[in-house]
Amino acid sequence: MAENKKDNLYLNPVGKNVPRIDGRGLVTGQTKFTYDIKLPNMLYGKMIRSPHPHALIKNIDTSKAQKLPGVKAIVTAADTENIKFGSNEFFFPHTVDQLPFESEKVRYIGDEIGAVAAVDEETAVAALKLIDVEYEILPAVFDAVEAMKPTSPSIHSHVRNNIGLILPVNFGNSERGLRESDYIREDIFYTQSAAHACMETHVCVGQWEEFSNKITLWISHQAPFKVREALAKCLKMNLNSIRVIKMASGGGFGGKLEMLPMDFAACLLSKKASGLPVKMCYTREEEFSFSRRKHNMIYKLRSGVKKDGTIMAITGEVIADGGAYCSYGPTVLAAATMRIFMVYNIKNLKISGYRVYTNTPISGAIRGFGGVQSGFSIESHMDMLADGIGMDPIEFRLKNITGPNMVTTNKMIISSNGLRECIEKVTEACDWKNKYRKQSHICRGIGIGIAADVMGSKMYKSHESAGSIIKIEEDGSVYLFTGAADTGQGSNTVLSQIAAHELGVDFNRIKCTSADTEITPFDTGSFASRVTFISGNATLLAAKDAKKQILEIVANELKLDAEILDIQAEEVINKDSGSVVMTFSKALELCYSFNYGKQIIGTGSFNPRTTPIDFRTGEGNVSGSYGFEAQVAEVEVNKETGEITVLKLWDAHDIGKAINPQSVEGQIEGSLIMGLGYTFFEDLKMRNGKVMNANFANYKVPRSINIPPMESIFVETKDPQGPYGAKGMGEAALLPTSAAIANAVFDAVGIRLKELPFTPDKIIKALKEQELNDI
Amino acid sequence: MKITLTVNGKQHELDLNGNETLLEVIRDHLKLTGTKSSCDEAECGSCTVIINGRSALSCITIACDCDGFSVETIEGLSSGEELHPIQQAFLDKGAVQCGFCTPGMIMSSKALLDNNPRPSKEEIKKSLDGNLCRCACYQKIFEAVYTAADKMAK
Ligand code: FES
Ligand code: FES
Numbered sequence: 001m002a003e004n005k006k007d008n009l010y011l012n013p014v015g016k017n018v019p020r021i022d023g024r025g026l027v028t029g030q031t032k033f034t035y036d037i038k039l040p041n042m043l044y045g046k047m048i049r050s051p052h053p054h055a056l057i058k059n060i061d062t063s064k065a066q067k068l069p070g071v072k073a074i075v076t077a078a079d080t081e082n083i084k085f086g087s088n089e090f091f092f093p094h095t096v097d098q099l100p101f102e103s104e105k106v107r108y109i110g111d112e113i114g115a116v117a118a119v120d121e122e123t124a125v126a127a128l129k130l131i132d133v134e135y136e137i138l139p140a141v142f143d144a145v146e147a148m149k150p151t152s153p154s155i156h157s158h159v160r161n162n163i164g165l166i167l168p169v170n171f172g173n174s175e176r177g178l179r180e181s182d183y184i185r186e187d188i189f190y191t192q193s194a195a196h197a198c199m200e201t202h203v204c205v206g207q208w209e210e211f212s213n214k215i216t217l218w219i220s221h222q223a224p225f226k227v228r229e230a231l232a233k234c235l236k237m238n239l240n241s242i243r244v245i246k247m248a249s250g251g252g253f254g255g256k257l258e259m260l261p262m263d264f265a266a267c268l269l270s271k272k273a274s275g276l277p278v279k280m281c282y283t284r285e286e287e288f289s290f291s292r293r294k295h296n297m298i299y300k301l302r303s304g305v306k307k308d309g310t311i312m313a314i315t316g317e318v319i320a321d322g323g324a325y326c327s328y329g330p331t332v333l334a335a336a337t338m339r340i341f342m343v344y345n346i347k348n349l350k351i352s353g354y355r356v357y358t359n360t361p362i363s364g365a366i367r368g369f370g371g372v373q374s375g376f377s378i379e380s381h382m383d384m385l386a387d388g389i390g391m392d393p394i395e396f397r398l399k400n401i402t403g404p405n406m407v408t409t410n411k412m413i414i415s416s417n418g419l420r421e422c423i424e425k426v427t428e429a430c431d432w433k434n435k436y437r438k439q440s441h442i443c444r445g446i447g448i449g450i451a452a453d454v455m456g457s458k459m460y461k462s463h464e465s466a467g468s469i470i471k472i473e474e475d476g477s478v479y480l481f482t483g484a485a486d487t488g489q490g491s492n493t494v495l496s497q498i499a500a501h502e503l504g505v506d507f508n509r510i511k512c513t514s515a516d517t518e519i520t521p522f523d524t525g526s527f528a529s530r531v532t533f534i535s536g537n538a539t540l541l542a543a544k545d546a547k548k549q550i551l552e553i554v555a556n557e558l559k560l561d562a563e564i565l566d567i568q569a570e571e572v573i574n575k576d577s578g579s580v581v582m583t584f585s586k587a588l589e590l591c592y593s594f595n596y597g598k599q600i601i602g603t604g605s606f607n608p609r610t611t612p613i614d615f616r617t618g619e620g621n622v623s624g625s626y627g628f629e630a631q632v633a634e635v636e637v638n639k640e641t642g643e644i645t646v647l648k649l650w651d652a653h654d655i656g657k658a659i660n661p662q663s664v665e666g667q668i669e670g671s672l673i674m675g676l677g678y679t680f681f682e683d684l685k686m687r688n689g690k691v692m693n694a695n696f697a698n699y700k701v702p703r704s705i706n707i708p709p710m711e712s713i714f715v716e717t718k719d720p721q722g723p724y725g726a727k728g729m730g731e732a733a734l735l736p737t738s739a740a741i742a743n744a745v746f747d748a749v750g751i752r753l754k755e756l757p758f759t760p761d762k763i764i765k766a767l768k769e770q771e772l773n774d775i
Numbered sequence: 776m777k778i779t780l781t782v783n784g785k786q787h788e789l790d791l792n793g794n795e796t797l798l799e800v801i802r803d804h805l806k807l808t809g810t811k812s813s814c815d816e817a818e819c820g821s822c823t824v825i826i827n828g829r830s831a832l833s834c835i836t837i838a839c840d841c842d843g844f845s846v847e848t849i850e851g852l853s854s855g856e857e858l859h860p861i862q863q864a865f866l867d868k869g870a871v872q873c874g875f876c877t878p879g880m881i882m883s884s885k886a887l888l889d890n891n892p893r894p895s896k897e898e899i900k901k902s903l904d905g906n907l908c909r910c911a912c913y914q915k916i917f918e919a920v921y922t923a924a925d926k927m928a929k
Binding site: 017019020022023024025026027028029030031032033035036038196197198199200201248249250251253283284487488489490662663665666669670672673674695696697701702703704705707710 | 803807808809810811813814815816818819821848849850852853858862863865866867868869871872873874875876877878881899900901903904906907908909910911912913914915916917
């Protein structure tokens with residue numbers, strides 16, 4: 001019996017590969033996504049968009065479109081309160097710069113100025129053609145460096161030189177650090193823009209209920225509570241007049257983290273159409289052209305080291321192309337400039353970040369925030385510094401990395417930190433010793449990159465709260481209500497594992513309802529790798545609360561002390577004697593019996609203890625815990641064709657504790673592949689502000705044939721604050737991938753790649769230059 | 776235009792305009808929403824179904840060209856509680872993240888195994904080349920298909 005229990009996947013499920021709680025619906029095609037919603041009399045909406053990258057709106061005439069049969073509603077700024085929304089309102093109020101519908105000026109090709117709803121999509125598209133908008137075309141600027149010049153057109157009147165945001169990070173004395181260095185080098189790195197390209201495009205269905213003046217929005221999203229907040233603000237309604245229901249969502253990756261004008265439009269159109277539901281669904285072309293995208297960045301670094309490898313100073317400048325509005329710009333820029341402190345122990349650092357407006361689609365959050373661009377730049381630069389002093393890149397990193405139980409120069413408080421172990425394990429797994437500098441005769445090489453990540457940042461709301469409710473019925477069945485939004489990462493499963501484990505019950509007792517703003521508790525959303533850590537803690541607290549209520553009743557009935565009781569593997573046990581007191585089912589019968597009639601409702605709310613960041617310097621403890629990893633790539637370069645083959649990727653990850661090892665592995669592999677795509681081909685090509693490759697034929701994402709062998713290695717440091725020691729890890733594995741590959745290419749053929757993506761033509765060019773230099 | 780279509784073993788008489796895609800007919804007329812679309816232009820594989828035993832992209836297939844054909848969709852795989860071995864393997868191996876690509880991925884895998892019951896890992900990789908998974912569960916998907924083939928052969 002005891003053996004059986006141990007083997008049972010569903011008892012004490014933490015640490016086990018419990019299959020996805022929502023998996024059956026997904027593999028049978030029965031789960032409904034927002035994309036699948038079809039309500040009676042549902043209308044189809046389309047956005048009215050600017051065809052110009054920069055222009056003044058002189059007049060909007062919708063009269064012809066109104067008369068088109070089948071058109072049911074048209075909305076423009078005239079129907080709105082003209083209230084702006086943004087994503088980092090608390091710390092950066094001046095970055096709240098986008099209107100649901102612009103009325104005076106458009107700033108990118110696709111800028112929203114209204115929307116149409118009609119009986120079908122074709123009619124809505126036809127109506128768009130009948131809308132006359134008179135524009136006065138303004139000169140436009142498409143390049144961030146160009147946009148910073150005083151002579152460039154001004155995109156937003158409230159900023160100078162189009163610099164929407166400056167983040168200076170400054171600690172110690174960098175000038176002195178450089179002076180005292182034995183070796184100094186300067187590098188400039190270029191990174192491109194990229195798309196989330198979720199398989200389910202942006203989609204929502206809005207419905208206004210006339211009698212109660214209430215709005216319901218079904219949506220494919222990562223942060224439904226944030227959508228609710230922005231809708232309430234822009235529509236001037238109470239939070240409880242808006243219900244946002246996150247459906248099963250076909251991916252997010254940071255692209256579904258904000259309210260978009262289309263979400264606002266679906267609600268407003270429904271109101272104008274007397275409550276008929278309105279569906280807005282992006283085509284693949286719209287998805288590539290008009291959703292948020294990755295900031296392309298120029299990353300300049302100038303750093304100095306001692307001969308013994310000590311980093312003396314790091315200085316630099318980051319210029320991020322922000323596009324037309326600010327979106328999640330502050331968080332992205334903060335991640336690009338400050339993340340380095342989690343990884344390296346640096347006393348002197350001075351990096352200034354600039355986020356610049358351009359007349360291009362809006363740059364926003366995407367998996368890793370700005371950490372991918374900075375990860376490539378910094379980890380390549382570190383390798384070059386090591387090489388410059390003739391030091392092994394592993395030894396160089398081990399000398400300079402952060403460790404456990406330390407306070408960093410900018411006052412981040414790091415408790416668990418398995419970075420050293422990650423580096424040791426990953427280099428052992430890949431056989432670094434026998435490969436590094438030993439395979440260039442066959443154009444093979446090996447390279448490393450390391451990274452760290454936060455678990456939430458409190459940058460969106462000032463707090464980073466998550467709530468959970470656990471309700472247990474008389475038959476012992478358990479409801480878990482969590483605000484956390486599962487967009488495929490498996491949070492419903494992981495949180496249910498935590499709930500079942502802590503309650504001491506079979507996982508199959510749990511039904512999980514998540515991310516419905518009317519039913520579930522608040523949660524800031526699925527981003528910044530925060531859910532396992534923060535929502536996990538909230539769930540753990542709710543389970544503890546529910547368990548306590550049950551045990552108090554059992555104790556009362558049996559005249560025992562509740563403190564000596566626990567529930568484990570479906571049984572209430574006496575911890576002192578080890579004996580079984582009663583089954584869990586019996587305990588619940590007791591709770592709901594004649595005398596007690598006690599409803600078991602446990603609640604939990606968790607907000608990590610951190611200190612606010614001072615954005616004038618970069619000082620502050622942004623996260624309750626930090627995750628770490630080290631990654632190695634082995635590559636082979638074909639000198640004739642310029643092609644790089646990735647032979648294998650290894651990733652050792654400090655995840656605290658793997659609640660569901662299979663899911664953790666899935667997140668690591670997914671991140672590695674996304675990193676691979678960004679390294680080699682993902683590139684949103686722009687011409688005069690227009691996306692030129694708005695389809696999967698021309699915007700390449702990784703396919704099955706691109707997948708190299710991968711190995712994930714877990715380092716379980718058991719974080720003191722994590723639920724069961726767990727930390728978040730949905731993003732970190734993507735951060736150093738490009739650098740690990742770049743460093744491997746250097747080991748293989750001796751060229752340094754500083755511009756992503758690594759296309760064959762760039763490799764050939766670099767090899768040619770190398771040849772010329774050698775002569 | 777009147778056509779007959781057998782979908783998951785069930786015969787349907789349909790009266791169509793002529794330009795509807797098979798995807799539209801499956802999703803809108805027959806209300807089988809398991810089949811997804813992610814591009815509508817033959818680039819992603821989300822809309823994969825099996826027509827007369829071969830995998831096909833329903834987004835670019837004109838329904839009227841399928842008169843008299845037999846179509847299998849994701850809804851036809853499981854019977855009651857019992858999952859098809861490929862579905863079960865996708866679950867067990869963690870080959871599902873968001874699940875949006877999953878129906879198409881499973882149908883491509885089924886078409887492969889129907890025609891080649893014991894594919895090598897390389898063959899699996901190659902035959903799933905048309906199916907995009909942005910969550911990038913690829914490694915787990917390969918394992919799932921391999922395992923399912925093994926199970927089905929026994
Ligand atoms: S929807 Fe058919 S291939 Fe993409
Ligand atoms: S599981 Fe999300 S796209 Fe494949």
